[in-house]
Amino acid sequence: MADCPGYSLSGVAASLLFILLTVKHPDEFRVTGPALPVLAKVGEDALLTCQLLPRRTAAHMEVRWYRSDPDAPLIVHRHGAQVAGLQVEGYRGRVEWTEDSADEGSVSLRIRQIHPGDDGQYWCRFQEGDYWGEASVLLQVAALGSSPNIHIEGPGEGEVQLVCISQGWFPEPGVYWEGSWGEKLLSFSENHMLGEDGLFYVEDTLVVRNDTSETISCSIYNRDLKEAKEATIVLPEKLQTELATSRVTGPSQPILVRIGENIELTCHLSPQADAQSMEVRWVRSHYYPAVHVSVDGAHWAGEQMAEYRGRTVVMPDAIHEGKLTLQIHDARISDDGEYRCLFGKDGVYQEARMDVQVMAVGSTPHITQEVLKDGSMQLRCASHGWFPRPHVLWRDGGGRAVPSLSEAFHQESQGLFQVETLLLVTNRSVVNVTCSLSLPGGEEKAARLPLSGW
Known part of the structure; x- marks a missing residue:
């Protein structure tokens, strides 16, 4: 029996500890958000709401809405008033605090003029003293794009390409081809690209036989909106x-141009026809965005790639004969590569492909020499400012090619190449060597080093 008092005391302590752990703090609360995502179309407003539980006024609390970082809020309310100076860039003037049921702890955030960058998760945080609770709200941004347009590219022997194009979609849509009987047809290629406005441009290609008598449809589907558009x-x-x-x-040979010069891309329609009323489009790998678009003889700037704005002009001297030349000013390294010239009318396009090779002739090579411990000579030849990567060649005094010990190429931020090559000379009968660098177009620079007396 002597142990009973101690046993009772331990039991009381355990009971008190259990009570302390299970009784809620008087300031304790929780926050809930909507069970389903909030869906909003681009250009419209979105209303995000969260609820304080148990229901009570939040006028004395701090409430903040944020994306991923509480210290970068969209908006902050403290003791019933908005706190100035804390709003993150990109939402200033676009967000509005609403308190339709503030006495019951329900607060809402209105975001105006929704754009694709608003898509994602938001957090609503209530704070009272040192205690806080928060809930997340998922905003799904959606946009229904333009009605598709199907055009034919390059009708020729055996097959044609059908290209389905549309723009202004978000998120990335699904594209489906169907034949006359509703059968699914497989895309040959897909190009879904985000534009500067954050919306998706769609370009899907289907290849079919050119003797088919089918009616073919292209449907573009927004999964969030559960809506489609068809052509x-x-x-x-x-x-x-x-x-x-x-x-x-177009030109059968590559067009060679130095950096800073003008590029001229000429294409002809055969047999000759008046192209004044046609669409003529110069593009790179895809139909959109374009290098330059001419419609009814006028420049159509809305679809032009940003890097070509202000740099292109069409010389339509022979447009009535179906001949046009696009001039691209101030050639740069990014202009290097393949171009396509398309003539279009009534949804049918024919094209020619042409290759542009942009060149930059670098500095005159500089040769330095070093005598190694074994008595051989190591020569180092360096140059910079080349594009594309130049061909490097060492020659002896008789003009014969000598294999290099190593070659190293480094591409600078501007895209130009630095070159360093090493040559090991072990034959003392060699009296001079030449280091030359050359481009595919025949441009060359060389340096000669006498080796007498080593």
């Missing part, structure tokens, strides 16, 4: 149009 093309009708039996030709 249909009747192939036999399109293959009877003016351009279906024409072709476009």
Whole structure:
């Protein structure tokens, strides 16, 4: 029995500890958000709401809305008033605090003029003293793009390419091709690209036989909005149009141009036809965005790639004969590569491809020499400012090629190449060597080093 008092005391202490752990702090609360995502279309307003539980006024609390960092809030309310100077860039003037049921702890954030960058998770935090609770709200941004347009590219022997294009979609949509009987057709290629406005541009290509009599449709579907837009093309009708039996030709050889010079891309419609009422489009790998678009003889700037704005002009001297030349001013390294010139009318396009090779001739090589411990000579040849990567060649005094010990190329931030090559000379009968660097177009720079007396 002597142990009973101690046993009772331990039991009381355990009970008190249990009570302390299970009784809630008088300031304790929780926050809830909507069970489902909030869906908002681009350009409209979105209303995000969260609820304080148990329901009570939040006028004496601090409430803040933020994305990923509480210290970078969209808006902060403290003791019933908005706190100035804390709002993160990008939401100033676009967010508004609403308190339709503030006495019951319900607060809302209105975001005006929704754009794709607003898509994602938001947090609503209530804080009272040192205690806080928060809930997340998922905002799904959506945009229904333009009605698709199907055009034909390059009707020729055996097959044609159908290209379905549309723009202004968010998030990335699904694209489906169907034949006359509703059968699914597989895309040959897909290009879904984010534009400067954060919306998706869609360019899907389907390859079919050119003797088909089918009606083919292209549907573009927004999964969030559960809405689609569709276009249909009747192939036999399109293959009877003016351009279906024409072709476009361009230069057969690469166009060589130095950095800073003008590039001229000329294409001809054959047989000759007046191109004044046609769409002529110069592009790189995809239909959109374009290097330059000319519609009815006028520049169509809305679809031009940012890097070509203000740098292109069409010289339409022979447009009535179906000949146009696009001039690109101030050639730069990014202009290097393949271009496509498309003539289009009534949804049918013919194209020619041409290759532009941008060049930069670098500095005159500089050769330095070093005598090694074994008595051999190591020569180092360096140069910079080349594009594309130059061909390096060492020659002896008789003009014979000598294999280099090593070659190293480094591409600078501007895209130009630095070159360093080493040559090991062990034959003392060699009296001079030449280091030369050359480009595919034949441009060359060389340096000669006498080796007498080593």
